[in-house]
Amino acid sequence: MNKDRKISAPVIRRLPRYYRFLGELIDKNIQRISSRELSDKMGLTASQIRQDLNCFGGFGQQGYGYSVKGLHDEIGHILGLDNRxxxxxxxxxxxxxxxxxxxxxxxxxxxxxxxxxxxxxxxxxxxxxxxxxxxxxxxxxxxxxxxxxxxxxxxxxxxxxxxxxxxxxxxxxxxxxxxxxxxxxxxxxxxxxxxxxxxxxxxxxxxxxxxxxxxx
Amino acid sequence: MNKDRKISAPVIRRLPRYYRFLGELIDKNIQRISSRELSDKMGLTASQIRQDLNCFGGFGQQGYGYSVKGLHDEIGHILGLDNRxxxxxxxxxxxxxxxxxxxxxxxxxxxxxxxxxxxxxxxxxxxxxxxxxxxxxxxxxxxxxxxxxxxxxxxxxxxxxxxxxxxxxxxxxxxxxxxxxxxxxxxxxxxxxxxxxxxxxxxxxxxxxxxxxxxx
Incomplete structure (x- = not known):
């Protein structure tokens, strides 16, 4: 992630929810997810999801969805969860x-x-x-x-x-x-x-x- | 409040914060507050505060601010805190x-x-x-x-x-x-x-x- 890019407070508040939900998908062995499925589950619009995820790089491929593990790890990294x-x-x-x-x-x-x-x-x-x-x-x-x-x-x-x-x-x-x-x-x-x-x-x-x- | 009017989820989430902050003002015997003072304390813009409070009636008077007790009681009533x-x-x-x-x-x-x-x-x-x-x-x-x-x-x-x-x-x-x-x-x-x-x-x-x- 580009450290100079400022992430807005509402997006930051949503990051733990993404992280939690993606963790549940990993537990279920689900490897890819579309922005529409993510949005259904998160109660957000698909375009809002895409906007949120674009804030820090964009892990999606058109018509192919997001890599669950890739997105989960990146959000964890942005949140700084690898710190102690x-x-x-x-x-x-x-x-x-x-x-x-x-x-x-x-x-x-x-x-x-x-x-x-x-x-x-x-x-x-x-x-x-x-x-x-x-x-x-x-x-x-x-x-x-x-x-x-x-x-x-x-x-x-x-x-x-x-x-x-x-x-x-x-x-x-x-x-x-x-x-x-x-x-x-x-x-x-x-x-x-x-x-x-x-x-x-x-x-x-x-x-x-x-x-x-x-x-x- | 007009019960038919739907209050949006983000406004509902903010109501307890207003309620809490107004309760603190009451404890300090403060009777009126301007939307600018409210906004400074709440980290919102004054226009957002006015918009929020207009959702359920609008207790402000131009140049005179809001009645702290009136607003506190009305927000408590909207939240349904008088229930048991x-x-x-x-x-x-x-x-x-x-x-x-x-x-x-x-x-x-x-x-x-x-x-x-x-x-x-x-x-x-x-x-x-x-x-x-x-x-x-x-x-x-x-x-x-x-x-x-x-x-x-x-x-x-x-x-x-x-x-x-x-x-x-x-x-x-x-x-x-x-x-x-x-x-x-x-x-x-x-x-x-x-x-x-x-x-x-x-x-x-x-x-x-x-x-x-x-x-x-």
């Missing part, structure tokens, strides 16, 4: 534990190298092959291991202080579940927010909309 | 527990009325004020309580069988963390999927993109 960014997890509560246990970090560009909590009852617990450390150890750990990213599974109230600590320790990339606006104080950090409430609200809308249609 | 849809949670592992404990269902249109798991070690555990039930009790429970929605915090492998069971019991609305394509077999169900991997891949892209720019 070192991530630390802040918060070993239910959510933090769920992330540490269920996500296959290695498959999506990261390696989880440390888990921290300030609750003495959680420090020392083993999650996968990592032992939960005290937040007091953050400074030493970061100076020794230089993590690239931090995963914030902490309550909103703990987020500001923790952010300042990690910012001073040089961490500029955050995956944020805390509902606190991490980017507010620092415009040189990268934040990807997860707002689970938003998703549930959309479900609420869809149910209400369907019920409303029935009533009409 | 009865939801059951499938899976009382770390992720299920995190959802049950951290989400304020009542504030976003739902009421959690039951939690189920098939692991005997989890059945009987109390989460908030609910006792985890055995999945064998699903039929009786659904016939007595008629849940509106199911939250799938189960592994992909358990999802197909569980879906068939709940579908037969009349449940048509799903919040899905399972990575299984629930809508594949049934086109009369509403599914809102949460793909946490996708979000982490976007973070990976952003880090790689930044690093690439540095290298260039």
């Amino acid at each position: 960014y070192k991530a630390i997890l802040l918060g070993a509560g239910n959510l933090g534990k769920a992330m540490a246990v269920h996500l296959s970090f290695e498959k999506i560009g990261f390696r989880l190298i440390g888990i921290f909590d300030n609750d003495p009852n959680k420090v020392g617990i083993k999650i996968n092959d990592l032992t939960v450390m005290n937040e007091d150890d953050l400074e030493r750990f970061c100076q020794e291991n230089h993590p690239d990213a931090a995963i914030f599974c902490v309550p909103k109230s703990s987020a500001p202080e923790l952010l300042e600590k990690l910012y001073k320790l040089g961490i500029r990339n955050y995956w944020n579940f805390s509902h606190y606006d991490l980017a507010f104080e620092h415009d040189d950090i990268i934040v990807e927010n997860v707002h689970l409430n938003d998703s549930l609200m959309v479900l609420c809308y869809k149910i209400s909309d369907k019920n409303g249609q029935k009533e009409n | 849809y009865k939801a059951i949670l499938l899976g009382a592992g770390n992720l299920g527990k995190a959802m049950a404990v951290h989400l304020s269902f009542e504030k976003i249109g739902f009421r959690l009325i039951g939690i189920f798991d098939n692991d005997p070690n989890k059945v009987g555990i109390k989460i908030n004020d609910l006792t985890v039930m055995n999945e064998d009790d699903l039929e009786r429970f659904c016939q007595e309580n008629h849940p509106d929605a199911a939250i799938f915090c189960v592994p992909k492998s358990s999802a197909p069988e569980l879906l068939e069971k709940l579908y037969k019991l009349g449940i048509r609305n799903y919040w899905n963390f399972s990575h299984y394509d629930l809508a594949f077999e049934h086109d009369d169900i509403i599914v809102e999927n949460v793909h946490l991997n996708d979000s982490l891949m976007v973070l990976c892209y952003k880090i790689s993109d930044k690093n690439g720019q540095k290298e260039n």
